[in-house]
Amino acid sequence: MTTKFDLVILNGVVVTASDIGKFDIGIKGHTLTPSFSAEEIAGAEIVDAEGGMVMPGGIDGHVHLCQDLKTGPLGLGGECADNFETGSRSAVCGGTTTIITFATQTRADEDRSLLKVVEAYSARAEATGSYIDYGFHVIIVRDDEDVLETELPVLVEQWGITSCKLFMTYETMRLQDYQLLDVMLAALKHSITTMIHAENGEMIQWLTEKLESKGMMAPYYHALSRPQSVEGEAANRTIVLAELIESPILFVHVGSSASAAVIRAAQTRGYPVFAETCPQYLNLTWEDLKRFHSPTCFENSKMICSPPPGPDSSDQDSLYLGLHNGTFTIFSSDHCPFKYDDPHGKMVGILEHEPSMRGPSREDISFPELAHNKVGSFRMIPNGIPGVETRLPLLFTRGISTGRITPQKFVELTSTNPAKLYGLYPRKGAILPGSDADIVIWHPEGTLPPFTLENKHLHHNVDYTPYEGMKFNNWPRYTILRGKVMWANGVLLGKPYDGEYLKRGPNQLGKGVAHFKKDPRRVAAWVRE
Ligand code: URP
Ligand code: ZN
Ligand code: ZN
Numbered sequence: 001m002t003t004k005f006d007l008v009i010l011n012g013v014v015v016t017a018s019d020i021g022k023f024d025i026g027i028k029g030h031t032l033t034p035s036f037s038a039e040e041i042a043g044a045e046i047v048d049a050e051g052g053m054v055m056p057g058g059i060d061g062h063v064h065l066c067q068d069l070k071t072g073p074l075g076l077g078g079e080c081a082d083n084f085e086t087g088s089r090s091a092v093c094g095g096t097t098t099i100i101t102f103a104t105q106t107r108a109d110e111d112r113s114l115l116k117v118v119e120a121y122s123a124r125a126e127a128t129g130s131y132i133d134y135g136f137h138v139i140i141v142r143d144d145e146d147v148l149e150t151e152l153p154v155l156v157e158q159w160g161i162t163s164c165k166l167f168m169t170y171e172t173m174r175l176q177d178y179q180l181l182d183v184m185l186a187a188l189k190h191s192i193t194t195m196i197h198a199e200n201g202e203m204i205q206w207l208t209e210k211l212e213s214k215g216m217m218a219p220y221y222h223a224l225s226r227p228q229s230v231e232g233e234a235a236n237r238t239i240v241l242a243e244l245i246e247s248p249i250l251f252v253h254v255g256s257s258a259s260a261a262v263i264r265a266a267q268t269r270g271y272p273v274f275a276e277t278c279p280q281y282l283n284l285t286w287e288d289l290k291r292f293h294s295p296t297c298f299e300n301s302k303m304i305c306s307p308p309p310g311p312d313s314s315d316q317d318s319l320y321l322g323l324h325n326g327t328f329t330i331f332s333s334d335h336c337p338f339k340y341d342d343p344h345g346k347m348v349g350i351l352e353h354e355p356s357m358r359g360p361s362r363e364d365i366s367f368p369e370l371a372h373n374k375v376g377s378f379r380m381i382p383n384g385i386p387g388v389e390t391r392l393p394l395l396f397t398r399g400i401s402t403g404r405i406t407p408q409k410f411v412e413l414t415s416t417n418p419a420k421l422y423g424l425y426p427r428k429g430a431i432l433p434g435s436d437a438d439i440v441i442w443h444p445e446g447t448l449p450p451f452t453l454e455n456k457h458l459h460h461n462v463d464y465t466p467y468e469g470m471k472f473n474n475w476p477r478y479t480i481l482r483g484k485v486m487w488a489n490g491v492l493l494g495k496p497y498d499g500e501y502l503k504r505g506p507n508q509l510g511k512g513v514a515h516f517k518k519d520p521r522r523v524a525a526w527v528r529e
């Protein structure tokens, strides 16, 4: 007998970016049908949501997997602990059904070709498979005119890569203003969204040297090398540069109220600025950079990411407000996993600083005890923290449950807007007829006793979580990818090759350049031709 549906989700409170209400959902093959009669569900697999919230699957637009990060001091400088298999496994157990990861150009001449970089990166994904659907951004660290002119159109047409990330910091990756303009203009011509890591690299470098000259090298001082103005200045400069050529711009991992204020002001003028913030900026502070053992203990390197979290909860309040009032378009993890007890992970911060400790083979050394007596050098510590699995449950617990954001806003920030911004809507990010049946279902309110997170609960390949010991009051109960139940009641049911590569279209949130007051001397009129 052919059934009308393969899977039905009954008794859920369905939440979309605009609405909330009690609906049942039918799934045939990969796609959704939100309305049907009781007779039509004969033969279908049934998921009873028991009154829990049912949302479109999470889309995490900022995930570093399998990325070669050996880029040296003031850079990333370590080895990504998660590959596509382990990173996507972690994602799906936390309610995420789509990730967008970074294919990274380097300054080495053999990496000039973005197409070759993307092909090599795609082979990494294919080597292990991905539990969930995935797409790529490209990180561009050079402004080779010929490459930009000939390869960007191929990236868009053949690969569906419609976003690039540019760095203003990290010595080995950053672009100067001249180069930023070059790449932003080339991206604009091909309707590629420019994502910017806005921190003033020279200020950071100068402050780092000052701190080092005073012996202030412990992980905690990483935060002192990056005061608010480092982000605020770079955000402001980015908007000036973008406005020169009338290019929309997307700020990733915004970590401070200074930067949020600059972004908000531009948006208020009608300038098309999009912005992302991440869990670390809402849940960690400088106190966490002093949390372990003693304020100068190297173990605090576990918390290092750029930009750093703010000094106290006042920045968090501003950032929550930004989630609520639309300053932020998306909420992503910036999952950038480095192991702690690993010579290619956070320990690089000791080994590069004290080469004598390397010994004949770095692999032979066991670190934890040793590290407690060391401060290492924050300059050398790989930047980044894991968080792809905790992204949604953290925002649910601390955003929805506290009333700081509505369930609809949660869906907008974590699924619908990322889908629109990165050209995946309405295939992704929606509960509409014909959309992919990507769904996350939460425990009905009050049925999951609040619990304390431990790293052993998580499914990444990292030996710690920054959120160890935090209380959670909900967690995804089911994650469904294109109609397949991947995660149910704490059991992983999916497989590493369930995920598919996603070709994406352009930004669907609008260019918006019609609305801001243009300079009568505007150069964009001729420079863009
Ligand atoms: O510290 C961070 N954010 N590491 C990841 C790389 C990046 O800049 O996004
Ligand atoms: Zn970045
Ligand atoms: Zn990142």
Ligand code: ZN
Residues within 6 Å of the ligand: 292, 293, 294, 297, 298, 299, 371, 372, 373
């Ligand atoms: Zn210690």
